[in-house]
Amino acid sequence: xxxxxxxxxxxxxxxxxxxxxxxxxxxxxxxxxxxxxxxxxxxxxxxxxxxxxxxxxxxxxxxxxxxxxxxxxxxxxxxxxxxxxxxxxxxxxxxxxxxxxxxxxxxxxxxxxxxxxxxxxxxxxxxxxxxxxxxxxxxxxxxxxxxxxxxxxxxxxxxxxxxxxxxxxxxxxxxxxxxxxxxxxxxxxxxxxxxxxxxxxxxxxxxxxxxxxxxxxxxxxxxxxxxxxxxxxxxxxxxxxxxxxxxxxxxxxxxxxxxxxxxxxxxxxxxxxxxxxxxxxxxxxxxxxxxxxxxxxxxxxxxxxxxxxxxxxxxxxxxxxxxxxxxxxxxxxxxxxxxxxxxxxxxxxxxxxxxxxxxxxxxxxxxxxxxxxxxxxxxxxxxxxxxxxxxxxxxxxxxxxxxxxxxxxxxxxxxxxxxxxxxxxxxxxxxxxxxxxxxxx
Amino acid sequence: xxxxxxxxxxxxxxxxxxxxxxxxxxxxxxxxxxxxxxxxxxxxxxxxxxxxxxxxxxxxxxxxxxxxxxxxxxxxxxxxxxxxxxxxxxxxxxxxxxxxxxxxxxxxxxxxxxxxxxxxxxxxxxxxxxxxxxxxxxxxxxxxxxxxxxxxxxxxxxxxxxxxxxxxxxxxxxxxxxxxxxxxxxxxxxxxxxxxxxxxxxxxxxxxxx
Numbered sequence: 001x002x003x004x005x006x007x008x009x010x011x012x013x014x015x016x017x018x019x020x021x022x023x024x025x026x027x028x029x030x031x032x033x034x035x036x037x038x039x040x041x042x043x044x045x046x047x048x049x050x051x052x053x054x055x056x057x058x059x060x061x062x063x064x065x066x067x068x069x070x071x072x073x074x075x076x077x078x079x080x081x082x083x084x085x086x087x088x089x090x091x092x093x094x095x096x097x098x099x100x101x102x103x104x105x106x107x108x109x110x111x112x113x114x115x116x117x118x119x120x121x122x123x124x125x126x127x128x129x130x131x132x133x134x135x136x137x138x139x140x141x142x143x144x145x146x147x148x149x150x151x152x153x154x155x156x157x158x159x160x161x162x163x164x165x166x167x168x169x170x171x172x173x174x175x176x177x178x179x180x181x182x183x184x185x186x187x188x189x190x191x192x193x194x195x196x197x198x199x200x201x202x203x204x205x206x207x208x209x210x211x212x213x214x215x216x217x218x219x220x221x222x223x224x225x226x227x228x229x230x231x232x233x234x235x236x237x238x239x240x241x242x243x244x245x246x247x248x249x250x251x252x253x254x255x256x257x258x259x260x261x262x263x264x265x266x267x268x269x270x271x272x273x274x275x276x277x278x279x280x281x282x283x284x285x286x287x288x289x290x291x292x293x294x295x296x297x298x299x300x301x302x303x304x305x306x307x308x309x310x311x312x313x314x315x316x317x318x319x320x321x322x323x324x325x326x327x328x329x330x331x332x333x334x335x336x337x338x339x340x341x342x343x344x345x346x347x348x349x350x351x352x353x354x355x356x357x358x359x360x361x362x363x364x365x366x367x368x369x370x371x372x373x374x375x376x377x378x379x380x381x382x383x384x385x386x387x388x389x390x391x392x393x394x395x396x397x398x399x400x401x402x403x404x405x406x407x408x409x410x411x412x413x414x415x416x417x418x419x420x421x422x423x424x425x426x427x428x429x430x431x432x433x434x435x436x437x438x439x440x441x
Numbered sequence: 442x443x444x445x446x447x448x449x450x451x452x453x454x455x456x457x458x459x460x461x462x463x464x465x466x467x468x469x470x471x472x473x474x475x476x477x478x479x480x481x482x483x484x485x486x487x488x489x490x491x492x493x494x495x496x497x498x499x500x501x502x503x504x505x506x507x508x509x510x511x512x513x514x515x516x517x518x519x520x521x522x523x524x525x526x527x528x529x530x531x532x533x534x535x536x537x538x539x540x541x542x543x544x545x546x547x548x549x550x551x552x553x554x555x556x557x558x559x560x561x562x563x564x565x566x567x568x569x570x571x572x573x574x575x576x577x578x579x580x581x582x583x584x585x586x587x588x589x590x591x592x593x594x595x596x597x598x599x600x601x602x603x604x605x606x607x608x609x610x611x612x613x614x615x616x617x618x619x620x621x622x623x624x625x626x627x628x629x630x631x632x633x634x635x636x637x638x639x640x641x642x643x644x645x646x647x648x649x650x651x
Contacts, residue, residue, distance in 0.1 A: 002639070002640040002641050002642050003634050003639065003640075003641045003642070004641075004642055004643075005641050005642070005643055006643070006644050008632065009643045009644065011632055012631060012632055012635045075488070084585050085582075085583060085585060086583065087552045087553045087554065087582075087583040087587070088553065088554060088583075088587055089585065089587075090585045090586055090587055090588055092585075093585050093586065094632070097628075098632075118488065124585065125499075125534070125536045126536065126548070126584050126585065126594060126597075127585065128597035128598065129597075129598060129599070129627070129628060161486050161487070163492075163495070163496070164495070164496065164499065165495065165534070166495050166498070166499065166534035166535070166536045166537045167534045167535030167536035167537070168533065168534050168535060169582065169583075180495065181492060182489065182491060182492055183489070183490075183491035183492045183493065183494035183495065183530065184491070184494075184530065185529060185530060185533040186533065186534075201488055201489055218644075222644070242587065242588065244554040244587030244588055244590060245553070245554045245557050245558075245587070245590075246557055246558075249633055249636070249637060250554070250587060250588045250589075250590065250633070251588045251632065251633020251634065251636075252588065252632065252633055253633060253634055254634075267639075268633075268634065268639065269633075270637075282553075286552075286553055286583075317587075319553055319554055319587070321557065325557060330553065333552065333553050333556050334553060337552055337553075337582055337583065340582055341582060343533075
């Protein structure tokens with residue numbers, strides 16, 4: 001299967017990072033046309049018609065989100081969410097590193113459509129190289145008059161600031177991102193009000209992912225119809241998919257949405273090592289419920305197909321587990337991540353992630369009973385939908401799915417590990433008791 | 442009735458035996474002029490000066506190696522906020538250190554994709570290689586580079602995929618001040634699809650014009 005490179009076209013060229021290199025490939029022509037010749041509403045309509053869905057995880061229609069911002073003269077903001085921190089996701093890193101100007105052009109055009117005068121790129125602090133690249137690119141764009149005051153003679157202004165985070169997964173959550181950008185601890189806010197109405201500094205704010213905004217110049221340049229020529233009816237366009245884990249060639253591959261998942265994993269990423277088989281995979285980053293090979297490999301890779309299968313496309317990050325990977329250990333890794341990253345504001349998430357880790361540790365130590373697996377499952381159910389943001393849900397969904405789909409493996413893990421732990425032996429002895437009692441009566 | 446004596450719990454942390462510190466005055470903190478000007482410039486980039494808190498703490502950390510209490514007081518005086526405010530921010534974020542760390546920092550990813558490919562063993566190798574050196578090694582949550590798993594961030598730059606023996610070599614190069622693992626730097630890595638020469642098509646439907 002070939003890749004379909006729209007966002008990553010020419011990405012192999014190191015000159016693309018510079019303004020001159022980007023302009024040689026036709027860059028910023030769309031910005032000039034949009035600012036000089038188009039009304040904001042025309043741009044917005046093009047984005048709405050394109051059906052572009054947010055690439056950060058939720059998959060909400062980008063044009064629709066932008067249209068929620070109130071009209072009129074007021075301070076409005078645009079935030080580019082570049083806080084990519086979800087295990088399995090590394091596509092935004094690639095896009096920013098290889099083609100920073102495409103993102104800047106996208107931000108400028110989206111800001112025009114949304115009427116925002118101030119834009120921010122919130123990039124995770126770990127992405128130091130990419131932030132340096134963006135800093136240099138933003139400086140070049142200011143120099144060339146694509147940012148700042150009176151952009152390309154249009155009387156429109158836009159300030160763009162690259163803001164580095166400092167290491168917190170929660171800041172990828174849009175309202176926590178706003179708090180972090182306002183200089184506070186990154187705690188999520190209660191919604192509503194949604195950021196489109198009351199966001200950064202209390203003003204209407206449009207928040208979009210790096211990949212979403214990188215699509216904007218392509219859509220405005222070629223039209224919504226062209227964009228809809230790629231992908232499926234409900235998931236138009238291409239997607240940069242991060243494939244990692246137990247595959248031969250982990251990496252970012254840009255494909256049309258709706259391609260067979262099997263081809264993504266086997267053709268592009270090279271499939272599992274010799275003699276191994278795909279056992280399960282996360283289709284959309286560590287927060288998506290895992291799919292077994294039988295469930296997932298033959299599905300088209302699209303928002304709707306993954307949702308129908310009870311999982312989600314999320315940020316478009318596939319983590320493949322082959323038959324050597326222990327699912328209970330993978331569940332524990334997943335839970336530990338969310339436990340560490342929980343901001344602690346909401347009790348179900350703070351306590352739920354904590355206890356899930358403790359219970360899964362007992363499972364892999366052989367100190368649990370099968371009943372504990374029911375408790376693990378019920379804890380997950382009590383987290384979902386009960387917090388301000390979806391961080392807790394992001395642990396509950398995959399862990400819940402693993403316990404449900406691989407229950408036998410969890411029980412076998414407990415039984416196999418029980419012999420290695422004194423506490424496990426005692427529990428195993430007690431577990432044996434009802435049978436003995438049953439025989440006596 | 443006499444008041445019962447209350448034993449205050451002995452704690453490593455700060456004992457609240459006094460009122461919270463107010464906003465320090467600039468003349469009380471002896472802030473280096475370059476740091477002051479830098480933080481002032483940072484505040485000027487935002488509609489609200491508080492937004493500069495994370496960038497200001499980065500500046501403090503770059504200057505003093507970590508977010509020292511004195512450094513935080515200096516930044517607080519420039520920003521006109523209380524030191525406690527900046528401390529609350531610094532203690533929230535993993536990359537801002539509120540205790541001394543070594544001159545060099547190595548973050549080894551131990552999350553799902555790296556774990557599958559030997560991240561735990563790599564962390565052990567780095568810990569062993571850094572023994573007795575002024576190098577801060579820690580396991581870290583996903584660094585967003587699962588394509589080069591197992592990987593590490595060494596002084597803010599990404600390297601991978603790493604073998605266990607790379608750990609000792611990296612620390613040696615780091616301490617000698619030479620280029621660290623030049624052939625494993627993420628920056629020099631081609632796109633996954635280009636490395637294999639897999640077929641591609643561009644927006645015209647054809648092969649890319651190189």
